[in-house]
Amino acid sequence: MQSPRTGWGLLAPTLIILAITGLLPFLYVVYVGFFDWNPFAATKDMVFAGVNNYRRLVFDNDFLQSLGRTLVFAVCAVASELVLGFLLAQTLTKEFPGKTFFRTVFALPLMVAPIAVGATWRLLTMPGLGPLPYYLDKLFGLNYNIGIFSDQATLTLVLMDIWHWTPFVTLVFLAGLISLPKEPFEQAQVDGANRWQIFRYLTVPMLMPIILTTVFIRMMDALRIVDEAWMLTNGGPGTSTLFIGIHIWRIVFPKTDYGYGSAMSLLVLYLTIVLCWLLFVAITSARQHEVEGMRG
Amino acid sequence: MNDKNNSTKPRQGFLPITTNLFDRVFISVVILVAIHLLWMRFLEALLPLWIATILSLVLAVIILKWG
Amino acid sequence: MRRVPRNIGLTVLWIGVTILTLFPIYWLFVISARSRVELFEPQRLIQTTFFAENYIRPLSDRTFRGYIINSVIIATGNALLVTILAVAATYALSRYRLKGSSNIFFWTITNRMAPPAAFLLPLFLLYARVLKIGDWKMFDTHIGLILLYCVFNLPFAIWLLKSIMDGIPIELDEAARVDGATTRMVLFRIIIPLAAPGIAITAILSWVFAWNEYLFAATLTSVTARTITTGLAEFVTVTGTNWGEMAAVSVIALLPALLFLALVQKYIVIGLTFGAVK
Incomplete structure (x- = not known):
């Protein structure tokens, strides 16, 4: 084995860059969060404010509502993607003509810039411009306008997220399904289990670690949605799609209320980490159950 | 030395999961922040915030020792 | 049959x-x-x-051409930097017995999970007010974005390359060292040629992710380092009505995705999940 000095030398640039771009902003936001700081206010300097920013934050209904809104959006989108992704992954485990082609094309949305996804869906849903409002009106007499109806705006964003990310869920589930051992399934069929029983008592438990990992990754991504919503609805109509990322951006930057903004950023980070950690614990214990199940 | 080694090793305390020292510190901090935030929202009108601080520090010690 | x-x-x-x-x-x-x-x-x-006017107009506009050039510079610079750093880092993590290396590995990965919205403000403040040398600030520079994109590209690159490095038999290194090869020779003659496909995938995916990024680019630049994604967003907020040109710009923005799709399709999942699911 070579001297660890060389190893550390090779690792050092990576660690330094991640410390500057990852760790430093974190420490800085913790620091600024305890100050009143607005460079364009009467007092330009940072004034120590203790936990006052947080005191203001827990009573800030706009902020809390925007958190709730983001959570509802993420849960709806991710749940739909899981169901759809699972069904589509099931079909991809079978052989059929054109499978490789379909699978490749299906992955296309994953590579598209989120901001371009937003632009694309805007062109699709703009009244007078996109075919969606036109044909919904022609075929079903439905008045579809995401600039006016907030329910439709939220629903469209969920649909867009499904369009964008179901391929990801599908491909991950497919990889998981392929890696499952065959024997338990054959045995279950011999024993006369029906499809639902096989799904409920075999596929889901065996796939659990992968399902949870997917939920984990997708939730983290869905909760930080900004680009697509920014492009498609710009937070509107009203505040119906003002997700937390856009909220921070819109409230903090024009008002240059840096102390309060830092507190807000940190609280979002805190909630993300807690959620992240809970899911992580769930994944680890699911993995442990799997290992114990195999032993037992 | 021996004692210190024990505390960093994963173990099963009253918490529902197996934790090592880092996990317990992390859980304590998370709970500390949560108590303070909720206190400010619901209880600060009645009781000052430093009670929350003492409460969560006591809780942190309990978690670190027996969690 | x-x-x-x-x-x-x-x-x-x-x-x-x-x-x-x-x-x-x-x-x-x-x-x-x-x-x-x-x-x-x-x-x-x-x-x-x-x-064709929809395409010609933006492409003949100096400002917009600048945006495309900036995007190319930033994405390429970031892909190069990330690939070089990740090769060195994963070689170290895979071949040296470093104290606490598994913790370091885990820490690098967690960087990817950070919500950008929470880092916008501190990064903006750091770039615009703290990190400066004389008159030179990190704000609105190519190098600023190139470094910043490492936050989400390095973790995934390290994950992807780590499994590839671990897959290269260590006996090859040892045999070369017995023949008197230095670390540099081992790295350049054995490791890099064998890991070349993985390195290429890493570079391509990093490039695409950097090209696609919008939020940080919009916050941390103003004039000189604006990228194509921010240019696209400006169509909505500033001109607002010229949908044909906006669509054309979107097409330009998603061209790399179309070009690289077939090449990296199999690896996208690993890139996005950090191989949590193989």
Whole structure:
């Protein structure tokens, strides 16, 4: 084995860059969060404010509502993607003509810039411009306008997220399904289990670690949605799609209320980490159950 | 030395999961922040915030020792 | 041998899925080919004419060309930096017994999970006010964004390359060292050639992710380092009405995705999950 000095030398640039771009902003936001700081206010300097920013934050209904809104959006989108992704992954485990082609094309949305996804869906849903409002009106007499109806705006964003990310869920589930051992399934069929029983008592438990990992990754991504919503609805109509990322951006930057903004950023980070950690614990214990199940 | 080694090793305390020292510190901090935030929202009108601080520090010690 | 292919119903289903997948992007192309007069005909789904002006106008605009050049510089710079750093880091993590290396590995990965919205403000403040040398600030520079994109590209690159490095038998290193090869020779003659496909995938995916990024680019630049994604967003907030050109710019923005798709399709999942699922 070579001297660890060389190893550390090779690792050092990576660690330094991640410390500057990852760790430093974190420490800085913790620091600024305890100050009143607005460079364009009467007092330009940072004034120590203790936990006052947080005191203001827990009573800030706009902020809390925007958190709730983001959570509802993420849960709806991710749940739909899981169901759809699972069904589509099931079909991809079978052989059929054109499978490789379909699978490749299906992955296309994953590579598209989120901001371009937003632009694309805007062109699709703009009244007078996109075919969606036109044909919904022609075929079903439905008045579809995401600039006016907030329910439709939220629903469209969920649909867009499904369009964008179901391929990801599908491909991950497919990889998981392929890696499952065959024997338990054959045995279950011999024993006369029906499809639902096989799904409920075999596929889901065996796939659990992968399902949870997917939920984990997708939730983290869905909760930080900004680009697509920014492009498609710009937070509107009203505040119906003002997700937390856009909220921070819109409230903090024009008002240059840096102390309060830092507190807000940190609280979002805190909630993300807690959620992240809970899911992580769930994944680890699911993995442990799997290992114990195999032993037992 | 021996004692210190024990505390960093994963173990099963009253918490529902197996934790090592880092996990317990992390859980304590998370709970500390949560108590303070909720206190400010619901209880600060009645009781000052430093009670929350003492409460969560006591809780942190309990978690670190027996969690 | 059967004459009718098996599971033909699934093919039909997937034709439907493919149409749903491609339609929004198809519509983007349609709008980008329409003149202002044709624009408001949502009932006409087939486009036969091509209004090149939509593409020529932005491409002949100096500012917008600058955006594209900036995007290319930043994405390429970031992909190069990330690849070089990740090769060195994963070689160290895979071949040296470093104290606490598994913790370091875990820490690098967690960087990816950070919500950008929470880091916008501190990064903006750091870039605009703290990290400066004399008059030079990190704000609105190419190097600022190149470094910043390491936050989300390095973790995934390290994950991807780590498994590839671990897959290269250590006996090859040892045999070379017995023959008197230095670390540099081992790295350049053995490791890099063997890991070349993985390195290429890493570089391509980093490039695409950097090209696609919007939020940080919009916050941390103002004039000189604006990227194509921020240019695209400006169409909505500033001009607002020129949908044909906006579609054309979107098409330009998603070209790399189209070009690289077939090449990296198999690795996207690993890139996005950090191989949590193989």
